[in-house]
Amino acid sequence: MQADIYKENGFFLDEWQLLEDEQxxxxxxxxxxxxxxxxxxxxxxxxxxxxxxxxVRAGDDVTVLAPHLDRFTMVAIEFAAFSDGRGYSSARLLRQRLCYHGELRAVGDVLLDQIPLMRRCGFDAFKVVHEPTRRALETGHLAEVPLYLQPAARPDEQPAGARAWARSPAGLAR
Known part of the structure; x- marks a missing residue:
């Protein structure tokens, strides 16, 4: 069995077994x-x-999990397609509004270019099945985005690209 869960320290075996809805x-x-x-x-x-x-699948309302979040060791958010960004919103809601501190895993169509953006939204684990993405991660070729235009979920990041002039009294007078 191939280790397909990528975390900061490398690849690990997935210990979670999917329990189908009818099972x-x-x-x-x-x-x-x-x-x-x-x-x-x-x-x-x-x-x-x-x-x-x-x-969590695309379109699921993660806020219904609020009273139960302390029960979950991990929340996996599915990306059914590269172009579907609803999983980013679910991750931000879980981390910022609902204060979920467990593992947040991206599963499905996870590609190399998405990982830096996913990390900013609070993901800390990725199920990687795309072979070129896997090879790049194994060899340490994870790209980083040097400037973001949206505020982050990370408290250590300066919002340089988030229209800082609009938040200052001088900027509002323009």
């Missing part, structure tokens, strides 16, 4: 990934599982 709840211990829709429909059904993670 019976397991009786044996393990790490299980369940869809947001299934969990929200019956959160009490998962009380017997010591470790669960949530799979």
């Amino acid at each position: 019976a709840l397991p009786t044996e211990p393990g790490r299980f990934l369940v869809s947001l829709e299934r969990f929200v429909a019956a959160p009490e059904a998962f009380a017997s599982l010591p470790e669960i993670a949530i799979l």
